[in-house]
Amino acid sequence: MTWYALSVFFADKSDLISLNFAPRSHCFSQARVEWNDIVLNSQVCESKALVDLSAEEPSDVLFDVFGDLSFVEIAELYAACTKISGFIQKISWPLFCQRQDMQWNEKTEQLCEAVAQLPPKFLAWAHKKQASPRDLQPLMAIKDLAVVSPLLEHFESQAPSRSQGKMIIDLLVDLTLSNHDQTSLEPDKQSAWYDKLYKMRNPMTVARDKTLREDEQWPQYVQIHNQRQGDRIVKKMQILYSDNKDLSKKLGRLSEMEHL
Amino acid sequence: MKNLWQKKFEKVLIDDKVKDSPTALRFLEVFGEQVEIIEGEPKDIQKKELSAGQFTQSKKQLYLTEFKGQFFKKCPGFHKGLACCNYFVLNLGFQCDMDCSYCYLQSFLNSNYMTVYTNIEDALAELASFESLKDQPVRVGTGEVIDSLSLDPITLYSRTLIDFFKDYPQWKLEFKTKSALVDQFLDCEHNGNTIVSWSINPPAVIDNEEHGTATFHERLAAAERCRDKGFQISFHIDPMIWHPNWQDSYALLVDEICQRFSPQEVPTLSVGTLRFQPEQKNMMRERFAMDSFVNQAETFKGKDGKLRYSYDLRKEMYDFVLTRFKNHSPAWRIFMCMESPETWVDTFGHTPHHEKPLKELFQPIR
Ligand code: SF4
Numbered sequence: 243m244t245w246y247a248l249s250v251f252f253a254d255k256s257d258l259i260s261l262n263f264a265p266r267s268h269c270f271s272q273a274r275v276e277w278n279d280i281v282l283n284s285q286v287c288e289s290k291a292l293v294d295l296s297a298e299e300p301s302d303v304l305f306d307v308f309g310d311l312s313f314v315e316i317a318e319l320y321a322a323c324t325k326i327s328g329f330i331q332k333i334s335w336p337l338f339c340q341r342q343d344m345q346w347n348e349k350t351e352q353l354c355e356a357v358a359q360l361p362p363k364f365l366a367w368a369h370k371k372q373a374s375p376r377d378l379q380p381l382m383a384i385k386d387l388a389v390v391s392p393l394l395e396h397f398e399s400q401a402p403s404r405s406q407g408k409m410i411i412d413l414l415v416d417l418t419l420s421n422h423d424q425t426s427l428e429p430d431k432q433s434a435w436y437d438k439l440y441k442m443r444n445p446m447t448v449a450r451d452k453t454l455r456e457d458e459q460w461p462q463y464v465q466i467h468n469q470r471q472g473d474r475i476v477k478k479m480q481i482l483y484s485d486n487k488d489l490s491k492k493l494g495r496l497s498e499m500e501h502l
Numbered sequence: 503m504k505n506l507w508q509k510k511f512e513k514v515l516i517d518d519k520v521k522d523s524p525t526a527l528r529f530l531e532v533f534g535e536q537v538e539i540i541e542g543e544p545k546d547i548q549k550k551e552l553s554a555g556q557f558t559q560s561k562k563q564l565y566l567t568e569f570k571g572q573f574f575k576k577c578p579g580f581h582k583g584l585a586c587c588n589y590f591v592l593n594l595g596f597q598c599d600m601d602c603s604y605c606y607l608q609s610f611l612n613s614n615y616m617t618v619y620t621n622i623e624d625a626l627a628e629l630a631s632f633e634s635l636k637d638q639p640v641r642v643g644t645g646e647v648i649d650s651l652s653l654d655p656i657t658l659y660s661r662t663l664i665d666f667f668k669d670y671p672q673w674k675l676e677f678k679t680k681s682a683l684v685d686q687f688l689d690c691e692h693n694g695n696t697i698v699s700w701s702i703n704p705p706a707v708i709d710n711e712e713h714g715t716a717t718f719h720e721r722l723a724a725a726e727r728c729r730d731k732g733f734q735i736s737f738h739i740d741p742m743i744w745h746p747n748w749q750d751s752y753a754l755l756v757d758e759i760c761q762r763f764s765p766q767e768v769p770t771l772s773v774g775t776l777r778f779q780p781e782q783k784n785m786m787r788e789r790f791a792m793d794s795f796v797n798q799a800e801t802f803k804g805k806d807g808k809l810r811y812s813y814d815l816r817k818e819m820y821d822f823v824l825t826r827f828k829n830h831s832p833a834w835r836i837f838m839c840m841e842s843p844e845t846w847v848d849t850f851g852h853t854p855h856h857e858k859p860l861k862e863l864f865q866p867i868r
Contacts, residue, residue: 349553376781382554383787412783419792444800447812454814473802474813 260284261329263322266369270309280326282307300329301338311342313378314357314369321358350375356387364394371404380415390418393427400435413439451475463492507532507656510562510599515540515615517567523620526566528656543567548614554788560597560614569594569619573628574642589641592629594619594659596647600680600714603794604741607647609782618648622659626666637672645678651698652681660687668693676736682716682724688731698728699736702759704751707743710795718755722762729767740774742819744811745795749822756826765833772837773823775816776801777808 257279264285274292275282277300281292295303304319311319316339323330339346353375357365360381368378384390393414402410417427417439427442429435441448447470454468454475465480481496483489514533516526518541530537544565548556574590597616598607619625629642644650644663654660660677664687667675676697684698703711705718716724725735737759742752759768776799778786787797801809810816820838827834 345550347548347550347553348556349551352553379784380787382784383791415787416792416797419787420798421792447800447802447815450812450814470802470812473804473810473816 259326261322262325263319265308265311265315265319266366267312267315268309271307275303275307277303278332280329299334299337300332301334301341304333304338305341312369312372313344313375314365314373316342316344317354317357318365320351320354324355344375349379353379353382356382359387361391361395363398364391367397367401367407371407373404373407377404377408377411380412383415384418389424390414393418393424396429396435400429402436406436410436410439413443416443461492461495464496503655504532508534508536511536511564511616512562514538514564515544515566517542517565520566520568520620523568525618525620525622525657525659528658529564529566529618532656544615546614549612551612552614554785556614557608557611557785558601558789560611560616561599561601563615565615565617566620567617568621569624573625574632589643591646592625592642592644593647594622594625594644594657595653598649599652600649600712602680602713602715603711603786603790604743604776604778604796606778606782608785608789609779610647616648618653618657622662626662629666635673636670639672639674640670641674641676642667643676643678645676649679649681650677651679651683655683655686658686661690664690664692664696667695671695674734678738680712680715680721682720684724684728688727692733694732694734697734697736698725699738700725701738701740702755703739703741703743704755706745706747706751707795710745710793711743718758722758726762729763735763735768736770736772737768738772738774739823740772741776742773742823743776743795744799744815744819748819752819752823753826756823756830760827760830760834765831765835768834770835770837771827773820774838775811775819777804777810780807780809783809 258276258281259279260281261284264283271283272286272290274284274286274288274290276292276294276296277298278296282304308315308319320330320335323333335351336346339350344350357368357378360368367373381387381390397407397410400410413436414427418424422442427439430438432438433441451468451470460466463482465482467478467480468475469478470476481489481492483492511533514529514537516529516537516539518539520526521530521539544563547565552560573592573594595616595618596607596613597611598605599616632640644659651660654677663675667673668691671693672695674695674697676699678699678701680701700721702718702721708715708718725737729735739752739755742748745751759771776796778796778801780803783797786794790797792798799811802812804810811819824836827836
């Protein structure tokens, strides 16, 4: 927290511009803060004192007004700042992002611009799950994000976890770039959204995994299932038994099998 | 020829400190007025994670300077769980003027300038200080983060290195390239310990994935010229990339190699299938979209965290190439770089340490 020399106004100030940004979680500052005729947190009740911090470094002021922000909020703040002529150039984004534990570079800048345009339902999910720039970066491969916006809206109703959401984004991007019809990528009732997209993205592997035959003969009390673990197929064995005696008898018979 | 070089780079900057070095003088001769001599680093140099656009741009901006750190590093494949060869890496710069869709530099480089180091004499002094290794089978490769030969007609580093290695008959020098630029060193007197190795793929893969590289036939013709001058030849069929009709493509590649070279002329031949760091995927997708076989690939995380084809497909691809070579002649020696000991065992029936001709390469350096 930086200590400031304060100028506090209670009277009306004309010609003030409001920054069109409100943090999704909470605003750090309880007072309304002005920086060179821009009210940074205009969502704070107008009856609150207006503090003029124009003499301060704007990246410090932004941090002290808004505190820690999620990446979605940073993107929204960046977009809001670009809308006020000349304001964005005055802010040191590398400094501001450093205080947000984030690196500012061309890649982050482009991502911020893109993320701010994504549908609100998706942004609500991404903010709630604290999605990182890395989680959202795959979207940058899509030139016209409006194409995938309807699909991204489903994140609100599907509510995937952060890691599953990240995988879904990745699959959606691949499938969109492969010219799949967007409606075919929507979630449906037949299977989980991720499973459906995974199958569409990896048809060759899914077909191969299915055709892996169980060559070996197993007794009836054993069930074998193929299961993908990373780049390999592993076999999952289930043994049906009634009690410990039955189990040791069956294990004994298994150990005598020739292919083991 | 000068014209072709000049078209390759939009900017050529030379650090004032090195402007009188032989390398800088050669660049000045080729690029003439295109060269700008600067004090220290370029003003717009970025040393952070690059955007896709910046990475593409970095291939068109060249910067010559000196390297102040340690030149020699151990091969990146040398860590627990992975089988790899005894290998020292000499980086005389970084970035590459060619543009392969799968290039690992995309997940690795954080500078928007292709950089060439001019102080090769310091690298040689460092090498000469490894006296204790003088009688050991050391291999030094120059193509890890920059292609060994793509700028060599200008730098002529190959000539300096071949000359140095003449005095170290136990050591091997390896140039690794996807270019066909070898004529600048063919007249060099050498000790038979220089290996010129090509990363090679069938034409269908080169056309689709290895942009700006020499064609399949150009690479093989360059390899023939090297062989005819007594240089050792090596091919790395790496990364093998799945694509429709991949068997036909790789059959053509194997047959062509076998027709032009005997197993004795190619003492080592390595095979590896596509693999890359997950972080690289975004950059590849932004730069090459789904036109690339690499981006189309169905990949899964392996034990080392890299994305690879499913194990059974990898094995099928290895088996196919191995069988095709062995059908030509059982004398072909093939090894797999960057594969786990398990894959070795599944494909060859043993680990690399049991492959007699390779045993020497896999001795740990003490
Ligand atoms: S030739 Fe090698 S270094 Fe150059 S782009 Fe291709 S893979 Fe990368």
